[in-house]
Amino acid sequence: MLHPTVYNTAQICFQLGVTHAVMSPGSRNAPLTISFARHEGISKRIIPDERAAGFVALGIAQLTKSPVVLCCTSGSALLNYAPAIAEAYYREIPLIVISADRPPELIDQRDGQTIRQLDSLQNHVKHTYGLPVVSNGKQSQEYQQKLIEALEKSVTPPYGPVHVNIPFKEPFYPAIDQVLEYGQVEIKERDQIKTDQQNIDISGYKKIVVLIGQHEPDQQLADWVSKISKLVPVIRSPLNNLSEGVEHVDAFINSQSDLKPDLLITSGLSVLSKKLKNFLRHHKPDKHLHFDPASVEVDTYQTNPAIIGQFLWESLNEHQFAHADRGYLTVWRTLEIKAKESVKSFLTGVNHSESKAAFDILQSLPKDSVLHLSNSMPVRYADLFGVKEGVHCLSNRGTSGIDGCTSTAVGSSLVSDKMNILITGDLAFLYDRNALFHNYALPNFRIIILNNQGGGIFRLIDGPANLPELEDYFETRHNRTAEYICAENGITYLTASDDKSLAAHLNSFYDSSKTAKVLEVFTDPETNQNVYKKLKQYIHERIKD
Incomplete structure (x- = not known):
């Protein structure tokens, strides 16, 4: 039988501004799942992989500019949120992690699906809140107060993630004849934080x-x-x-x-x-x-x-x-003018390479679209070449990892009516393939994969390029593509291996469709290395003139 206080969790979140929740299936979190699933004011997304779910929630929160709930079962499920939570912490994005847990007396007693959940995210959340096992009115009051405090903490500047850990004893499911009704919770209005305006004097500085x-x-x-x-x-x-x-x-x-x-x-x-x-x-x-x-x-x-x-x-x-x-x-x-002219002049005269492809792709972006840039080279190409006005750019530069680039873009696409475009590398895409493991069609989502058969950035940065370990230990050379991933997820799959085929696909790539599309652009890593180095040298020489 579900306790009314636990069932009311979604209502408390809703009253404090939560309109989106990302859920991952489990049994221990069944009371929370039911609470959110039946709340009509909260949009729910079911993402089975918790690591992907964390980044999907981050993508939703960054685009809606509002707190998003993440809910998982007990055990290692919670730890899979860690990369997304760290990203949210350094990006000041409000995520509300609500994890179900075993009763305190079972922790460290060799009971199944039981780990030390409390404080497991403490280094990258604003605060951890351990809620009580609810069985009476006094505990209900403590439960509500801590949940309210957690939600308010997440949207107090600087915004950021919080962790709410809730232990449950069986039964987890409502009785057949149990009536579940949400109750309005009295929440005191928060005091507004005021800052004193300082008079700033910069008159003594020229440059x-x-x-x-x-x-x-x-x-x-x-x-x-x-x-x-x-x-x-x-x-x-x-x-x-x-x-x-x-x-x-x-x-x-x-x-x-x-x-x-x-x-x-x-x-x-x-x-x-x-x-x-x-x-x-x-x-x-x-x-x-x-x-x-x-x-x-x-x-x-x-x-x-x-x-x-x-x-x-x-x-x-x-x-x-x-x-x-x-x-x-x-x-x-x-x-600035010399650099811009140098980039355009050089790339106009080179053959197919990753630099040339990235430049052409960035030029092709439709205005008023949302551009997601994965870490490694895609975000650096955008910084080097620039992005046209009217394109909203996003990237996971809080921790700068490749682990959730696709999932974050999926989250944004779920709550956007604009075209969302992800430019990513092959390793970043393959690493986050479970971003597509869900039941949402995403007709406004486009993925462009720059496939150079490995971590191409290691040929372009100082240090590893001349090492004998380059291909096996740094690039991680492979022969995989996105073809079968797209097939199993019902996504349109296109390829380009030269400038002509890339231009032909880009001409219609952003047109409306019923599902997402992927365009995989293949390039040769050695050619990419040579072109990129020559581009940098060309710019350097033009800047000196």
Whole structure:
């Protein structure tokens, strides 16, 4: 017989803003499954693989900008959430992990499907909440209070995941004649967090750079950048989703001492470009201001920044930048133009390769689409080549792993009415094949796989390219394709092995369909290595002119 308090779990979540839940099948979590399954206000997705489920929930949360529940059974199921939870923690995305558990007296007693669940995610959640086994009114009150506290914690800045662990004793299922009704729970209104506005004086600095890390599209930020980018360099990259500013920075930033800023102004999450991060670490600004309303303390560039708990656009206006050195902005813009022209000029004249394919694919993207970039080379190609205005870019750059790139994109596709496009590598796709193990057709989902028969990035970065262990231990060379994965999941499968076939497929690839589509682009790893190195050298020589 289900206890009314346990059954009411979904209602409490709903009252606190949860409208999506991702469930994985199990027996111990049956009371929670029934609670969410029967709640009409919450959309449910059933994803059998918990690792994939964690990233699907992350994809839903990042697009809806609201907390999403993850629910699993006891035992190792919970541990499979860990990669997605770590990503959510560093991306400040609210996920509510609700795990069913065995009663406390059975832990470490060699009972089946029983592990030390409490605190197993503690390093990458904002807090862990151990709820009681409910059998009376007093425990019901504690259960509700802790659940409410957990949900509110997840959406208190900085947002992030929380873990709610609930032990259950049998029976897990309602009695045949049991009537299950949701009850309204009284929830006190939370106090709003207020910050004191500081007066920021930047009048003593001439060479000013504004650097926004990974950031969702934001109209207030965009309006602010539209004004400021005419006065000082504002660095634009795919992952900060700005439509104005200096882009292609990864192509030209090197050791130019004349680009050293007097003042660095930053906001947002992580920055992709390793070259840019190294440049700022070696050419430290005299002053660094980091704006973060949640006042999270970070020191990415080892500059001892002043952390300011305010929104950037509320703190500085264009008049405060009027004194900036316009010649400094001109230097950045000149390098940007040279880099952009160099990329286009070089790639126009080369044969089929991964660099050329990535460039053509990025140029083909439909406006107002959502672009998901897997880790390794796809996100780096986008940073090097740029992405056209109007494309919403997303990537798992919290922990920068390949493990859930496809699943995250699936989650976003489930709650989006736009075309969602994932550009991924062959290893990332094969590693996350269970992202497609579900019953959702995803007609608005497109996957482009850059298949170079292994981890091609290891040929392009310093270190492993010349080692005898390259192919077996770093690239992990293989001969697999996505063909049979697509066949078993009812997904349209296309291939391209040259520029002509790629262009022909891209011409109709984004057209409407009843199911998802996959386009696998095959390239030769040795050719990719040669073309990429020549491209970098070509850009370097043009920048010097």
